Amino acid sequence: MSDEAREAVGDYKFGFHDPENATIRFDKGLSEQVVRDISELKNEPEWMTDLRVKAYHHFIQREMPDWGNCSELNNIDFDNVTYFLRSSDATENDWDDVPDDIKNTFDRLGIPEAEQKWLGGVTAQYESEAVYHSIREDLEDQGVLFLDMDSGLREHPELVKKFFGTVIPYGDNKFSALNTAVWSGGSFIYVPKGVHVEMPVQAYFRINAKNMGQFERTLIIADEGSSLHYVEGCTAPTYSTDSLHSAVVELIAMKGAKIRYSTIQNWSANVYNLVTKRGVAHENATVEWVDGNIGSKLTMKYPSVVLKGEGAHAEVISVAYAGAGQHQDAGAKVHHLAPNTTSSILSKSISKNGGRSSYRGMLQVTPKAHGCRSKVVCDALMLDSDSRSDTYPTMEVGNSTADLEHEASVSKVSGDQLFYLMSRGFSEEEAMGLIVNGFFEPFTRELPMEYAVELNKLLELEMEGSIG
């Protein structure tokens, strides 16, 4: 990286960018034709083209949400977004076949190394499509399908057609409509009955181009009694103009299955991150979201679980870090539709240097869902008085047999803690870093160790050079 580039990137470690060597790049802006062109380029079945077009018209008509950070949402210039950019003509299964500049990027992000050490499969998406994909042979032999979404649709059209959009229909919200219209890339996973995927599989999403829109679509189906841990990471270069990331993630956990979906979102501070994530848990199934939001300009994301079958369980652990110029509007939603379902939501947020973090949560218990238990805990930590933290919890409880707990706290770093740590040799920044890492510990301990170490380093970096 040149000194000039480094200066532009500042403290954000992943803000570098590569030359843009697109093989196909659409003109900026969105129209029905753009939607049709994406579908045609991918040679999709007609039902998918029709679905995209319907979703596009819904997107155009649908009002912008009147909640969250409306003023920022209304700043998004949809005409100044590139909706499709192909950077490599093929999805390779050998890193040596991936174009050099792209491979270098993923090397710098440590993906091939992680893959060798501890992952069961990797998909690496660069701009609109996957440039690399692999899965361990033993998983393949057990019938596990792990593909990028485009290949998933090509190779398993009946499975995709059966489940696509069933958890998050395009009409769910404006951005799910947008995603359904222009989706490209993402992961498609099917785990057969009774198969336990022991090693996590990972997807890594990288935006490189300016004013890029990335709209990956992920569909994960865990058949009866199976289990899977899926991990995703995201970064982008730092530009002075904005990019848009609007993904849709649908999870389906059949009877007795378990899906854990872990995210560390570390977009650069020029990315709008507006993502819809929802899972359905059937009888005695478990869906867990482990959701970390460190980067982006504005994130609005509320991982959700629909507890559809008796005895199903939902777990959402989320953290958000909002620094200067950032708004993390994050949280969780759980819908208890069946009896004896249980859920636990833990949300922790940190605001610093004028950053804003909001917890927005929804807990619903329907009249028929007897004997449900739920615990919601939200903790906010403010590192200075310029920053802001809000909580918007909603509870809709339709019967009297539910056992619900809600705890919320807002705290500041105390002078006593700082004095104590500094008396043990830590500088003020190091002390802050320790306190912040400790505050997020209930989240980091749920991550694979490699991620936890990386996240702690990231947070320590955020604490540097910021205390006056």
Place this chain on the structure above:
Amino acid sequence: MSVTDEVLRVENLHVSVDDTPILNGMNLTINRGEIHVVMGRNGAGKSTLASVVMGHPDYEITSGSIFYMGTNIDEMTVFERARAGMFLSFQYPAVIPGVQVGTFLKKSVQSVHDEPLKGRAFRKELNAAMATLEMQKSVLSRYVNDGFSGGEKKRLEILQMLLLKPTLALLDETDSGLDIDALRIVAKGINSVAPQAGCLIITHYQRLLDHVQPHYVHVMIDGTIVRTGGPELALKLEEQGYDWLEEPQEVEA
């Protein structure tokens, strides 16, 4: 004692918090290898003395100075003092949620020591110190002071002192709230550090002095030392309290 053995010198120290004077002309010199005990009623300024020597930002020095190893440290930050070899065992150690004791100790030693022990050497020393203090290994995976009993907190303070090997150890009511066994163990820790350091022990009770032999006992009243003696002074205070010291004409025999 030669000049080079001087660890701490407090000269005519006046200290205020929010414009309320707390220390009013303190003078105290501690040399290496000496154990000084400071006693006095609540509010006499004992804890303030320890905090201000460690550099607590809430205390304002209105006049006078503090010298550590012959250097004026008024401008040094808290962590610079720690890195220079000063240590404060807190009366109420702060809770640091989510930070494991093991990680904390390792990082602290790395911050303070120029050439910190690493890997196996560090673990060996840690194990030995924990054995001295009769501490369970399981403490290392707990969060710093989180859910600790009073006695556990004080033992963790002493463990840090053993690992950091300070040149000046300030112990603020480390003996308060300890049962007899814990008191004996904490004293063992102090005695192992004391020969290489200057020690300032703030206490309300004579009983710690059954285990730790002080060279000097000072009595503080209203922010200044009114009387200095040997261990026998602590015994007398235990029997008679502080009232007799306030008789203006009283002269110690």
